[in-house]
Amino acid sequence: MTNKDNNSIYFWQESVWAQLTGAWEQQRMPHGLLLAGPAGLGKPRFARRLAGFVMCRDDGPAHRPCGQCKNCSMMAAGSHPDFRWLSVPEDRKTIGIDQAREVVNWMRLTSFMAGYKVVVIDDADLVTREAANSLLKTLEEPAGASLLMLISKRPHGLLATIRSRCQLVRFNRPDNKAALRWLKTQDRSADWPRLLFLAGGTPLRALAMQQDGFADTDLRFSEDLSAIIGGSKDPVAVSIEWAKEPQSVWLEWLQTVVLGLIRARAAGSVKIEECEPVHLIQGAVNINLGRLYRYLDDLVAARQRSERGALRADLMTAAMLIPWACGLKYRSIYQED
Ligand SMILES: [Zn+2]
Incomplete structure (x- = not known):
């Protein structure tokens, strides 16, 4: 199973795949699935693959999607009339009511291929409240054989009424050793332990x-x-x-580093991997734990401000770097104390 094979599932998805296709075979597949978990675990590809499984007409479930039948060909060509993929349009920040209404109306139509109708909503936590309410009807009274898959990195950002009507399908990070073995098959020379650490343990982000x-x-x-x-x-x-650099890049890097330093402290005598910041950032080992926590709060606040574009880039960078010159002993610009 390599990265080049765009249709296969990743090894860390195998148990989820077995569970869902098993439910399908026993005709216990729910109408709504919430595919939840951090970025970098290949949830969109999984959703496409599961849609292909549901659409395929091959008799043997182990072979689905077969890649040969008419349904599979249409899925591969992106032209299956019973499949829709909803995501945030490039010029917007949310999935709006117009997109939701269109898909709800389409769901009401009879299946073109006399099979299932499948909708995938990527970044479902970015669906507006209005749009979510419109989608709710589809989940409450599914028209015919249908499957709605919501993909989300922040499932708590979804409307509770939507969340409660979907079966939660959790995508977990693979074990570090297994992830490193897989990454090595992609490129033998890269420093994967460090990259996997920086990617928060998610192999596709490391890649x-x-x-x-x-x-x-x-x-x-x-x-x-x-x-x-x-x-x-x-x-x-x-x-x-x-x-x-883009603000999100160095802010995220700093946050990963600070979390690593805090973890190293908490680990006490437990051996911390050599790819962790406590080994790579000289002098960081001496910084007081309480100050690290306070700085972490400021970083989180800075990231939120950054998303809203509230501060000039160079000012924010200086504000986050100056404290390191004095062992993070500083007066917070974000917190009132
Ligand atoms: Zn097929």
């Missing part, structure tokens, strides 16, 4: 980071932060460089 050359960025960030802590680099000068 994307490697393909984007993030290892170099990570090395540069680590050296800069070590130099700020050690007093050999001016945090303001570094912040000017970092501000050239």
Whole structure:
């Protein structure tokens, strides 16, 4: 099962696949599924594959989707009349009522191929309240044989009434060792332990980071932060460089680093992997735990502000880097105390 085979499921999805296709065979497949879990676990590809399974007319369930029958051909060509994929349009930030209404009306039509009708909604937590209410009817009174799959990284962001009508299907990170074995089959030379750490244990994000050359960025960030802590680099000068990167990139990197430092403290005498920041950021081991927690709160606040575009990039970068020059002993700009 390699990354090049776009139709297969990933090894960490196998038990979920067996569970859902088993339910289908016993005619116990619910009308609504909520595929939940962090990014980087291949939920969209899984949804497409499951839709293909449901649509396929091959007799042997183990062979579905067969890739040969008419339904499979139409799925592969993206032209199956009984399949819809809803996502946030490029020029918008949400899935709106117009999109929801259109799909609800389409659901009411009889199946074109005399089989199932399947809708997938990617980033379902970005469905507006109005649109969600419109979709609710489809979940309450499904028209004919239908399957609605919602994909979400933040399932708590969904309307509770929608959530409660779907069966929750949780996607979990694979065991680190197994993930590393799989990543090695993709590229033998990459520093996978470090990338997998930075990707929060999700293999597909680690893979994307490697393909984007993030290892170099990570090395540069680590050296800069070590130099700020050690007093050999001016945090303001570094912040000017970092501000050239997208805010989400260095904010997320910092958050991963701080969480790693906190975890290293909590682990006490337990051995922490060599790819973790406590080994890579010089001087970080001496920083007080309480200050790390407070800084983490500020980072979370900064990320929220960043999403709203509320601060100038260079100011935010400087505000988040200067505290490292004094062991994170500083007065928070976000918290009132
Ligand atoms: Zn088929």
